[in-house]
Amino acid sequence: MGKRIVVKIGSSSLTSEQGGLNRDRVKFFADELASLHRSGHQVLLVTSGAIAAGFRRLGYASRPKLVHEKQAAASVGQALLMQAYQEALDASGIAAAQILLTRPDFSNRGRAQNATRTIEELLKQHAIPVINENDTVAVDEIKFGENDSLSALVANLVKADGLYILTDMDGLYTGDPRKTPEASRIEHVETLTEELYRMAGGAGSSVGTGGMRSKLEAARIAMQGGVPAFVGRVSDPGDLQAAVAGQGKGTYFASSLHSLSAKKHWVGFLSDPQGRVVVDDGAGDALLNRGRSLLPAGVTAAEGDFHPGEVVEVVGADGRVLGRGVTNYAAWQIIAVAGLSTEEARKRVEVGRIEVIHRDEWVASTIVKEAHAHE
Ligand SMILES: Nc1ncnc2c1ncn2[C@@H]1O[C@H](COP(=O)(O)OP(=O)(O)O)[C@@H](O)[C@H]1O
Numbered sequence: 001m002g003k004r005i006v007v008k009i010g011s012s013s014l015t016s017e018q019g020g021l022n023r024d025r026v027k028f029f030a031d032e033l034a035s036l037h038r039s040g041h042q043v044l045l046v047t048s049g050a051i052a053a054g055f056r057r058l059g060y061a062s063r064p065k066l067v068h069e070k071q072a073a074a075s076v077g078q079a080l081l082m083q084a085y086q087e088a089l090d091a092s093g094i095a096a097a098q099i100l101l102t103r104p105d106f107s108n109r110g111r112a113q114n115a116t117r118t119i120e121e122l123l124k125q126h127a128i129p130v131i132n133e134n135d136t137v138a139v140d141e142i143k144f145g146e147n148d149s150l151s152a153l154v155a156n157l158v159k160a161d162g163l164y165i166l167t168d169m170d171g172l173y174t175g176d177p178r179k180t181p182e183a184s185r186i187e188h189v190e191t192l193t194e195e196l197y198r199m200a201g202g203a204g205s206s207v208g209t210g211g212m213r214s215k216l217e218a219a220r221i222a223m224q225g226g227v228p229a230f231v232g233r234v235s236d237p238g239d240l241q242a243a244v245a246g247q248g249k250g251t252y253f254a255s256s257l258h259s260l261s262a263k264k265h266w267v268g269f270l271s272d273p274q275g276r277v278v279v280d281d282g283a284g285d286a287l288l289n290r291g292r293s294l295l296p297a298g299v300t301a302a303e304g305d306f307h308p309g310e311v312v313e314v315v316g317a318d319g320r321v322l323g324r325g326v327t328n329y330a331a332w333q334i335i336a337v338a339g340l341s342t343e344e345a346r347k348r349v350e351v352g353r354i355e356v357i358h359r360d361e362w363v364a365s366t367i368v369k370e371a372h373a374h375e
């Protein structure tokens with residue numbers, strides 16, 4: 001039966017050594033996508049490459065570094081990128097449908113629904129949606145930067161059967177293979193652990209932006225959205241079909257048994273945190289490993305000016321981000337009760353719920369022990 005498949009192709013797979021768009025690679029990937037399409041799958045593509053395709057045409061000698069220069073290069077290059085895909089797909093009679101998105105397009109319900117409806121219609125008409133970040137308007141907090149997390153949010157939005165993140169490396173290794181030649185490939189990941197995050201480094205080339213770390217983050221978003229993911233290489237004809245059939249050159253990430261509720265998905269991946277709550281080691285362990293709520297006793301500090309009902313980041317004593325949750329306290333209230341017992345805290349502040357963050361409104365930054373997440 002046909003599956004709904006999201007394929008992400010990164011800059012490192014599409015660019016020539018000088019950093020420009022490699023049209024032969026575009027043609028190769030378009031053929032791989034067309035082959036999936038012919039097999040009866042619904043295919044969506046998330047592709048980078050706009051900056052690579054545009055910077056020379058605009059007159060820059062090398063890939064620009066400043067944000068507004070990148071944006072200008074992307075606006076020239078996006079049209080060239082689409083043209084390259086469309087020309088390559090013409091042979092198969094497939095229409096390429098350009099979709100440019102930013103973060104608020106996912107967090108705003110109305111916009112997300114509009115995007116979903118458009119995509120559903122495109123798939124019904126047998127087109128391939130070709131998605132990239134809307135680089136013209138995307139800066140700072142609405143920006144993805146890399147397209148890995150964009151592809152995971154797309155996969156969740158359209159309830160894909162699989163997310164395939166293609167890159168220049170054949171999967172996640174125990175260390176960055178460019179720096180650690182003895183590193184070995186991890187074939188299957190059931191649960192994302194701190195250790196895996198430590199193994200994943202940054203981008204390997206001057207054109208890639210996210211590196212393995214952002215691919216792991218994307219895998220996490222997909223896994224928690226109930227979508228299995230693959231990170232690997234497609235370099236020979238038939239490789240993408242093989243990857244979809246479970247025999248790809250890469251790492252497979254199992255979808256989480258219990259996908260996140262719509263609310264937790266929003267808290268974890270779409271919300272814009274308004275501040276930070278610092279917790280001690282015991283509270284960090286309770287949140288990450290024991291499926292507990294955050295109580296005043298484990299809090300040591302609050303940073304920023306936030307209000308009850310807003311999303312905050314929770315950080316450990318060492319400054320490491322542990323996750324995000326909806327706070328039941330204002331920043332000043334947290335400061336007033338930090339370190340106090342629940343009983344004492346009740347006497348000092350008037351809050352709707354005594355937990356600083358309730359476990360039902362908390363999403364960890366790593367999937368640690370799945371079983372506890374739903375106790
Ligand atoms: N543990 C690891 N396993 C595999 N690759 C890694 C690891 N850590 C870092 N990398 C680097 O991540 C790179 C892929 O990311 P990136 O350059 O951002 O690609 P893309 O443009 O495809 O998104 C690889 O070339 C590799 O050097």
Ligand SMILES: N[C@@H](CCC(=O)OP(=O)(O)O)C(=O)O
Binds near residue numbers: 135
């Ligand atoms: N959206 C931009 C940049 C995205 C980008 O480089 O992402 P990635 O290849 O995932 O590291 C582009 O199309 O050039």
